Amino acid sequence: MNWKAFGAMMARDVHVARRNIVTLLLQTMLQPLLFVFIFGQVMTRSGLMNAGYKSMLLPGIIAISMLMTGIQAVSMPLITEFQFTREIEDRLLAPMEIKWVAIEKVVAGMIQALVSGAVVLPAAWLLLGRNVGITFAHPGILAAVLLLVALLSAAGGLSLGCAVGQTHIGLLFSVVLGPMIMFGCAYYPWSAFSTLPLL
Secondary structure (H helix, E strand, O other), X not given: OOHHHXXXXXXXXXXXXXXXXXXXHHHHHHHHHHHHHHHHHHHHHOOOOOOOHHHHHHHHHHHHHHHHHHHHHHHHHHHHHHHOOOOHHHHHOOOOOHHHHHHHHHHHHHHHHHHHHHHHHXXXXXXXXXXXXXXXXXXXXXXXXXXXXXXXXXXXXHHHHHHOOHHHHHXXXXXXXXXXXXHOOOOOOHHHHHHOOOO
């Protein structure tokens, strides 16, 4: 394994992310903050939802934000590199095994997913207030869950980026990401499905 080549590829991804920081922040932050604002402020202040809903909403928003960021950070550039720019050929010529190109993509996606989760938390606290019932009593478990969510999202992005063509990007969002957002128990607890055992 050529660590210098791996580091150079990571440095390139960091440089591209830094260069596109505004677009990256909008892509990462806009949707979660809109959900937090509508469900956590508008719906609770108008009395349509219980104020305690905010406590359940915040972890789900963080999880969805990390999943969406990790999947998009890996799959979208990969789809472009495979079919439009053909840049993947340059990466595959790097002096290292091909599997490490995939691992580098996953690690870069994991970092972006973790940053997304880290940014959403304080931003959500600003919108919802600090009394949302989130505690850090078990930091080891929290770190393990965050790493697993980041790994799941980046690895899922790698799989989707390799399997979906440029003409089917819309299908990716409709068939995979849409149901994942709606049925991923981000905006309601898992126990809500007890009345719908089929789901």
